[in-house]
Amino acid sequence: MNYKVLSRKYRPQNFNEIIGQPHIVDTLINSISSNRLAHGYLFSGLRGVGKTTTARVLAKTLNCLDLQGGQPCGKCQNCMDIAASRSLDVIELDGASNRGIDEIREIKETVKYPPISGKYKIYIIDEVHMLTKEAFNALLKTLEEPPNNVVFILATTDSHKIPETILSRTLRFDFKKITNKNITRHISKILEKENINFEELALNMIAKKSDGSVRDALSILDRIISYSRDLVSYDIVKESLGIIEDEIYINLLDLIIQSDQNSLILKVKEITDSGYSIENFVGGFNTFLSNGLLFISGYSKEEFLSESVENWFNSKKNIINSIDFMRIIEEIQKFEITSRNLLQPDIALEALFIKLSLMENSIQISDLLLKLDNQTFEDKSKINQNKHVKQINDSTLKAEDLNSKDKIKTVEPKNIELDEIKTVESKNIELDEIKEQFNNYWKSILNLIDEKDKRISSSLHDQKVSINNNLIEIDLGQTDNIYEQKMLNENIDIIENSIYEILKHHLKVKIKVIIKNEEQEKNHPLLDEIKSKFTNSNNS
Ligand SMILES: [Zn+2]
Incomplete structure (x- = not known):
């Protein structure tokens, strides 16, 4: 059977058939009908989005x-000759295989001769960014003084590699990724023409996998049709593309949230044992999480997640937030980079999931910090009240003074000076002195902790410690120090008791965790990156 690949068989033959680039098509049609032609065009965009076809x-x-x-x-x-690539007036060059100056010189020679059968002589140079510097220079000379009836159409996936001098002499069109919806519609029309049955979900899956490239979608379709001639089903596509269903990723995420390491390992083993490549599995998980991140950040569109998956994300938004997603994605990206050189990536994969399950989620951390803050606030208020009583007992104090101080206190209850605390608490060591000599006291505290639990003392060793009012802050510095932070928080009583034993002051301890605030979260580079990918694929 003489099989013609779908991308060739169904290549758009006029502007109406070009998919997903209406902004470009409209501009081109208008410029032609109003006779405002440019001598040089630059078509830039990802592979398979229609640049050469449009040319x-x-x-x-x-x-x-x-x-x-x-x-x-x-x-x-003329139309038929161009469609069959045999028109003498349309010269197609592949910049990747014709990188040399000779080819461009040849162009320089031939542009002098008028077109043979059409009005224009048209040079289409694909992958133009691959040309050598010398070739670019030769091309530039031609672009600077092109004969009237010559048009250059340059196509590239990497417009940033093209010299500014060339860019400034061409009319540039940026081709967008084709949306999943457009790809699905396109391939469903083709399948109808080919009399091949299909399941809508199967086409969706192909569209997702092809990531905005019609050419990729069609070559996937070619492959599937080659062994399943009369039906493109969900199961066949899933198997052929090695796609892991979102339900499996949801299951994994649930186990991570529950910190259920045993089930996690079993699940990961089950997936790798059933023949999915680790690369595919991890890449798919990353895509799933990125879509989830977009969804809970309010950027998602229906075509990215199914309704059941969206419902699941909605039901979990009080348990995991976008920071958790970004942290998990970052861990997975690290794994993707390092796992390539590993001899036993499956073991590393299990370790990765255990690590993810041990990560504290940031909602709990921020709750914890909030509670700590409230506690210190309560302590301060108590001190304040004590002082208040003392002031009332002082017969020399005037009533209006009391009132005004009271007002200030209600506005800024947190604003307490250290010497104010001193007046109400008579302890062996003054807080001022503690503050001044804190490093020495801290050494004694560490020694005491060391006697109680060496794990804690060694974790506290060499950490940045500061005292502020009646709060001691221990700054672990690194965000991925999750185990230490978790362990220290679990043993905070031991630390606080040791502090009391040495200082005879009840001081609260805060293990400092870097929590990104809302603003940082919104401007996180990873979110920006994912957002920009998302906008690229959705603006068409
Ligand atoms: Zn014609």
Whole structure:
């Protein structure tokens, strides 16, 4: 059977058939109908989004002998020659294989001769960023003084590699990723024409996998049709692409939240044992989490997550937030980079999931910190009240003074000076002195803790410690120091008791965790990156 690959068989032949680039198509049609042609065009965008196809349609439109409302007729000799790549007036070059200056020199020579059968001579240079510097220079000279009937269409996936001098002499069009919806619609039409049955979900899955590239979607489809001729089903696509269903990822995330390491390991083993590649599995998990992050940050659109998955995310938003998602994604990205060089990536994969399950989630951490803050606040208020009583007992104090001080206190209850505390607490060591000599006291405290629990003392050793009012802050510095932080928080009583034994002051201890605030969370580079990917694929 003579099988023609779908991308060739269904290549768009006019502007109406071009998928997902209406902004470009409209501009091109308008400029042609109003006779405002440029001599150089630059089509930039990811692979498989229609750059070369649009270049050929543009070439046809320029040379068609019988334009139909601004569109090529598709029937005249010129249209047919261009469609069959045999037109002498349309010269296609691949920058990747013709990197040399010779090819460009040849162009320079041939531009002098007028077109043979059409109005224009059109040069389409694909992957133009691959040209050598010398070739670019030669091309530039031609672009600077092109004959009237010559049009250059340069296509590239990497426009940033093209010299500014070339960019400034071309009219630039940025091609967008094709949305999943557009890809799904496109391939469903093709399957209908091919008389092949399909399941909607299967096409969705292909669209997702092709990541905005029609060409990729069609080559996946080619592959699937080659062994399942009359049906494109969800199961076949899933198996053929090695796609792991979102339900499995939800299950894993649930186990991570529950910190259920045993079940996690079993689940991970089950997945790797059933033949999924670790790369595919981890990459899929990352995509799933990125979509989840977008969803809970309010950026998601229906095509990214199914309703049941969205419901699940909604039900968990009080348990995990976007910071947790970003932390998990960061861990997974680290794994993706390092696992390539590992001899036993499956063991590392299990370790990764155990690590994820041990991460404290930031909602709990912020709750904890909030409680700590409230406690210190309560302590301060008590001191304040004591002082208040003392002031009332002082017969020399005037009533209006009391009132004004009272007012200040109600406005700023946290504003207590250290010497105020001194007046109400008579202890062996003054807090001022503690503050001044804190490093020495801290050594004694550490020694005492060391006698009680060496794990705690060694974790506290060399950490930044500061005293502020009646709060001692221990700054662990690094955010990924989750085990130490967890252990210290669990043993905070031992630390506080030791402090009391040495200082005879009840001082609260706060293990400092870097919690990103709302603003930082919104501006997190990872979120930005994911957002920009998202906008690229959705703006069309
Ligand atoms: Zn024509």
